[in-house]
Amino acid sequence: MKVKSLMDKKFIKIYPDFTVQTVIDLMYKNKKFSTPIVDNDGKMVGWTTAIDLMIVSDKNIPIKDIMSPIEDVIVVNKNEPAREAVTKIVEYKVISIPVLNDEGRVVGIVRNCDITKTLSKLYDIPVHSIFKSLMGELKGISWEELMNAAAIVTKQTTGEKITGEEYEKRIKGSTFGQAIWACGGLEKFFTDLIKIGEVALARKVSCKNVIKK
DSSP: OBHHHHOBOOOOOBOTTSBHHHHHHHHHHHTOSEEEEEOTTSBEEEEEEHHHHHTOSOTTSBGGGTSEEGGGSOOEETTSBHHHHHHHHHHHTOSEEEEEOTTSBEEEEEEHHHHHHHHHHHHTSBHHHHHHHHHHHSTTOOHHHHHHHHHHHHHHHHOOOOOHHHHHHHHTTOBHHHHHHHHTSHHHHHHHHHHHHHHHHHHHHHHHHHHHO
16 A cells, blocks of 8 residues: 555645735635645645644744745655555654655645544455455465465464364454454464465465375
């Protein structure tokens, strides 16, 4: 997933000569807490937030006089991995980050609420579809072989004896979020998923070698 999948494309364009009061009015009307300042070509030149504007005594001065210049602003490119936006928001403790294209034009904004919404959607992904994607990556592995491998990994990690058919019934109707809670966390889920792929491939190779003999 890339940053452009997370970003909000609806943002207001503020120009350097707009007065602080004009910016306040526009941000209030559009319910925006932060906004980029752009030139006539749409290239970002600065950034401001509602907190910055609150402490300005003379609201008639141009926004360029109090904006944070672009060199002091944390930005992200739309084609960067989405994790870059998440990491920067956490690392720099900011609420939102402007998203730029390769020419430096603002194309969107990533807010922490956008990340939360995206994660919520990801948690609703059916586990069944995740395994289907895994099967597509493991060339030559059938669904039955994948489920049997999942049953083996389940026994190795929990001690529970289960068949491939039973494992398939278990994941049917289950979501990614539920699976994470059930297996003890995101890292554990993906660790087990990798193990399942490895076991499926190993069993496939072993079976081919037996047939050759």
